[in-house]
Amino acid sequence: MxxxxxxxxxxxxxxxxxxxxxxxxxxxxxDAYSGEVTGRGVRSSTGTYGPTGHYVMHIRTDEGRELTIEVNSRTYQSLGVGDRVVKAPGARWPVQPE
The missing domain is CATH 1.20.5 (Single alpha-helices involved in coiled-coils or other helix-helix interfaces)
Structure with a gap:
């Protein structure tokens, strides 16, 4: 027992x-928002298997919120500073509006 x-x-x-x-x-x-990419960068950390890079984007939403989100490499490569982004509910990453 x-x-x-x-x-x-x-x-x-x-x-x-x-x-x-x-x-x-x-x-x-x-979460859903629209806004603009204000910065981006790569954070690195060292773990058990060596250094690992994490792609980070800073977004200012149209409502004035400041977000720092971790994204995958494809999203990081496709978005630059100054790009407009939209994130729909249910989507994992923000994308450029069409």
Whole structure:
């Protein structure tokens, strides 16, 4: 019985962290905005398997919010500073309006 309690108490914090990460990702995907790219860059971090680059874009929305989002390499290459962007609900990345 005590082993079960210890197991549950050790798994619960991990489950909470994973739930928080998942809810944040869902919120990002459901977010919608339009605005302009004000900056972009690459952040690097060193992990177990060596250095890793993360592509980051800074966006000022039409409502005045300042966003810093991490994007994939394809989105990073396709958008430059000064480009207009639109992110639809359900889309993972912002794109140029058509």
């Amino acid at each position: 005590s082993n079960t309690v210890v197991l549950l108490l050790s798994i619960f914090p991990l489950a909470m962290v994973l739930a928080m990460i998942a809810s944040q990702r869902v919120g990002e995907v459901n």
